[in-house]
Amino acid sequence: MQALTPYKDAIDIVKEAGGEAFEQCYQCGLCSGTCPWNLVTSFIVRRLIHQAQLGLVDFEDDDLWLCATCGACVARCPRGVEIIDIMRAMRNVVAEVGAAKVPDSLRITAKNIASAGNPQGEAREIRGNWAEESKVKTFTEGTELLYFSCCVPAYDPKVRRIAQATAGILNKAGVDFGILGAKESCCGESIRKAGNESIFQSLANSNIQAFTESGVSKVLVSSPHCYHTFKNEYPALGGNFEVVHTAQYLLELIRDQKLKLTKELNKKVAYQDPCYLGRHNGIYDEPREVLRSIPGLELIELPDSREESICCGGGGGRIWIETKKGERFSDLRLEQAIEAGAEILAVACPYCMLNFDDSVLTMDKGEIIEIRDISELVWGAI
Amino acid sequence: MSEFEPSILCFACNWCSYAAADIAGTSRIHYPPNVRLLRVMCSGMVDAEYVMKALEAGFDGVMVAGCHIGDCHYISGNIKAQEMVTRLKKLLHILGLEDERLMLKWIATSEGPIFAETIKEYVEQLKKLGPSPFRKELVT
Amino acid sequence: MGGNITAEALDRDERRIGVYICHCGLNIADTVDVEAVANYAGTLNSVAVARDYRFMCSDPGQDLIKNDIKELNLNRVVVASCSPRMHEPTFRKACEAASLNPYLFEMANIREDCSWVHDDREVATQKAKALVRAAVARVYYNDPLEIKEIPFNPDTLVVGGGIAGIQAALEIADSEHKVYLVERDPSIGGHMIQLDKTFPTLDCSQCILTPKMAAVGAHPYIELLSYSEVEEVSGFVGAFKVKVRKKARYVDEDKCTGCGLCQEKCPWTADSEYDVGLSKRKAIYTPFAQAIPNVPVIDRDSCAYFLKGKCRACEKFCETGAIDFEQVDQFIELEVGAIILATGYDAFDPSTISQYGYGIYDNVITGLQFERLSAATGPTGGEIRLKDGRKPESVAIIHCVGSRDQNYHEYCSRVCCMYGLKVAHIVKDKTNADVYEMYIDMRCFGEGYEEFYKRVSEEGVNFIRGKVAKVTDKAVSEEEEGKLVVICEDTLLGSIIRVPVDMVVLCIALEARSDAEEVARKFIISRRADGFFLERHVKLDPVATPSDGVLIAGCCQGPKDIPDTVVQASAAAARVLAMISKGRVTLEASVSHVNEDLCIGCGRCEELCEFHAPKVGIYEKPMPVSRVNEALCKGCGACAVACPTGAISIKHFKPEQILAMVDALAET
């Protein structure tokens, strides 16, 4: 028999890493019951928190890397425990204090981001290449709007269409905008959630410096993750910029009649609430409004939507970790969408796009349903 | 020269903060002797004139301590105190006094340790700030 | 003992202050050089004598003061000892005994404020001197204040006729003092009359309550005002004036014999409040058979005559002609000495927790609805039945619904664990269904409660520790088909568990009445952050409120079970009886005072006073001025601060007194 003893140093180390919220937890287990992982496998969130309370976290445990930081548990938690902070702190103890080994894929990603400023490890110089066809200028002092595409559309040819559609729309609407190209770095939101606090800090500082030097005051983003960190995390580091997500900005353009949506799209469309736009930032209505403005489009609601939305599985650094077939939330969600009769699943986040595109492919549903970013749908309707 | 020791006048509400100071006493929680307590029946009883007088008389800091919002023995006296302090701070600002010279704090009866801690922190804060400009005028 | 009499201060009209420094054994003397302080005090302006003594609060200590007052003609006294919150009353009495007005006394706190919190003897002595200096400076300006008394009205108002109000009313009335019991509903009884059995003894709720209700109805000293609400309260302890609205019943209470024919004949129905929507009642109804008073009311919102101008069936059948469609609300003015608030609680509405499916799935019900199902007087005659009439084969009981959850109520509702166990027992007893209790912690603290928990465990109830995440009808296996599936983490197993059941009972929270804010404002009391009425002191005075003469009892002060409710109601009654027995009330002497020569009648004082004490009007002068009703004033001082002309001051807290202290404390 082996008895355990609470280990004070280990309690403190998680606290110091920013996880002190575990002190508020009264172990009711509502988080486990709410967590989408338990729709596909087992993930006892509460147990991890209890281990943190007693300093008995097994840092080798793969469970540490499961949380997609979707925030469903935090929204319901009866004590308001910031569970994501606890997860982040425990990962930080692995990633930066070296308590155990970081999963390989994450380690490589972290290295890429640290050296190249993007998770793909691509050259900085080609970050702006997507924009060549779209005739996008470089942001200079006096330009009104900075468009920050996110690394995924910038480098991933499969997802590039988001950035290109957005640029097309902006040009059409006569918006004075530009990109910073090689001066941009990854926003750092996800690598921070994966525990790499220092990488996040240097990314954030470099972006803040680049934005400030170029005289940026307003940033348009395609990714809710960029949105979240620019809006809620950068100010603490001295970066105060006005941030808008395409869903909000497109609605503004439509309302101000700078965009006229005339081409019909006679399809049933379901909308996936991205966790970082919805639960984390309370933006539910704008993307739906945008979709409803497209003539002919029939908007349908998925069974678990808005506050109850199920995550695509891509947050918290999970986008860089392989999820086993049969355990992918995006597969579940795609089935829900198909069952609800959707012909298009509209997304508003590049991570959602990656995950759902993959689900369509691996589940062989390409004939029944397609994945489209809201910007693409709007672009198609002009 | 010995270190500057700021003097503090604390208007303490009879029902909470004054009682909290009593608890600090019965629990023998020590705090710096720089503070003088003046018991009032409610923080809402403290007139701006009293605060001004205290600053003129040479106190480096004045603290108004009352019950937490919602707990005032007279329902809303502490809200009135809050309004008075906000108004007076603007005036003090014009007169060139630092914001910290006037402090408003809610301390419940049971919060003896918090009372002691508050005094400690306030003394430190005022030490950093140095003697009140009013006090210097007094000296010269 | 040291003494020091200053010779020059023997002039008769002068202030002649006696100062007494207490050693408090070694409590003060250990840290403060008491003798030095006494010597110092002797040098202060107007001080006639200054002494130090071992225990000032002892009889010889007090005698010292009394003798000096007489022999040295002292007209002011200062004692430097412990906190005034401790011994101010003691020394004030000593002064009074020597014919010195007690308000000419002042205290300096050199123990809690000085010797107990500092250790450097020199510094502490210095501070003690300052505190004494300030007390002397203040007492110089103290005025003698008149202590006023008024007779206490021995009649009492009780608001709310649940078990709390019933208990309090009966205890006061039994001592042959008049009680007005105001109940908002058509009948008294409150929530307790809806309950089936009561934990932990399982005695029948109605059987123990109805005799008390009948006693209220028949009591010669109780005037029951049912279907009534308090409109306005004015006055103060000992002499409150209360205006009550008696809502129109459309039935003449004197003529009605309670035969029930009208209800039988009435063709119109609405959801029964008593059965929490599980059955229907008529448009003319008594909420339940044993109602007190046994006189129906007509509900305008469901009566066809009021809605469409046609029907009057009840009128046709009433043999005594008691139906009166012309009745209007009546207003009754009462005068009482004390008020007991016993307005109880609201049951939490669980439909806001959408994931539990209340209001979506038929067989998700609240604990209160379960009580009605299980009661012999309920819609199923006491049979536990699903909506479709089947007997449930399995039941889940979900704890802490709306309690212990900062998204709803952060507090624990204190009765839910126990009524959850009670539900489990009744289900087992009546249906032998499988029972699952999903709890977070089991709180079984009362007499016989833990034993009841054991008993229920032995009946084969399954306990699952975990807060339920979801109730759904989406089956993922065959055995879940057609069932409600309760999903949570079983935190003791450390795995997610899905329990298919036929019925889900939600142990809903007890919350403050939706109109608690309005009621609190009417009676000038405060509420806690959780919405319940605030007691004067959590531990030492849980039945009084900041408003003298207004007491609280039962669940309006916070969730509690029936035994605790009854205890608090009895305590409130005892408080009232004590006031009645004394027969007089002493009014606060340190109250607001208006200098009418300075007052411009602007009315700011009247506007901001929470106690309605100042009133602007034309009194002796031709111009309007403010005058303070001293009986209402609590002496908080807000008006004095707000007065633009400085016309208002608070007796015993005059600006001279406070400014003198500020100056004296600033001196080094």
Ligand SMILES: Cc1cc2nc3c(=O)[nH]c(=O)nc-3n(C[C@H](O)[C@H](O)[C@H](O)COP(=O)(O)OP(=O)(O)OC[C@H]3O[C@@H](n4cnc5c(N)ncnc54)[C@H](O)[C@@H]3O)c2cc1C
């Ligand atoms: C499902 C459930 C089961 C329970 N089971 C048990 C049990 O088995 N054993 C036990 O000990 N406890 C039990 N309790 C707790 C019990 O109900 C309370 O302790 C008790 O009813 C409190 O009585 P009360 O008089 O304070 O309040 P209430 O019963 O709420 O009575 C208040 C009365 O005041 C009236 N009123 C309200 N506002 C006004 C107003 N402004 N003017 C005039 N009248 C007004 C109301 O109409 C009502 O008649 C249970 C509670 C619940 C929810």
Ligand code: FES
């Ligand atoms: S009574 Fe303490 S602030 Fe009013």
